Amino acid sequence: MVTFLVVLLGWLFSLSLHEFSHALVAYKGGDITVKEKGYLDFDLFKYTHPVYSILLPMLFLIMGGIGLPGGAVYIESWRLKNRWWETAVSIAGPSSNLIVAIVLAIILRFDAVVSSPVGPGLAFLALLQVTAFFFNLLPVPPFDGYGALRPHLNVPLRAQMDFFGQFSMWIVILLLWYVPFVSDSFWMVIDLFAMLLGIPLDAAYMGYSLFRFWQ
Secondary structure (H helix, E strand, O other): OHHHHHHHHHHHHHHHHHHHHHHHHHHHHOOOHHHHOOHHHOOHHHHOOHHHHHHHHHHHHHHHOOOOOOOOOOOOHHHOOOHHHHHHHHHHHHHHHHHHHHHHHHHOOOHHHHOOOOHHHHHHHHHHHHHHHHHHOOOOOOOHHHHHHHHHOOHHHHHHHHHHOOOHHHHHHHHHHHOHHHHHHHHHHHHHHHHHHOOOHHHHHHHHHHHOOOO
8 A cells, every 4th residue: 555655646746747847848938828827836736637637547557557647738839939849848748757767766776765665666656757758759649759749740741640649549558458569569668778777677566566456
């Protein structure tokens, strides 16, 4: 139960940081309306939706241990100074997940932390940040990777990709769950990158097991 609470609270914090990062860069880039909307207050309730921010991400955590940021901030992109600011706004969210992963990896270098009751939860949370980082950089809608590319696409291609975005997330999910090559490749990249950061994978996967305490 300790691990479940550590992961849940840590994930909600990272969700807020992810969306706050989008909003902060948008504000710096010219969209001052994000301040009026309360996105710069670091208020979780400003970023969440009962289904897309809590239910679906928790379902992903339970089913496959994948971090899926489900919050959303409405950016008035036409207010941004140029298309490169649009790209920066999109990249800001995944970058925050990477920063959290790095910070947690540094904390987990201390054996006393890893062996403590919160150690497995922190390790699993760090791994989740890595999955969120790579998952969100996929260059298809509605992920941030596509958001970074979108301003630089021609109008017809952008329209086609936006239409594809209505169901592309579910295609990605099905590929990850039911196509072994895709799933194995994804987790190989995640594990390799996590090891490069110094995240203890044994503790992370123990944390995943403890997170699912009902089993």
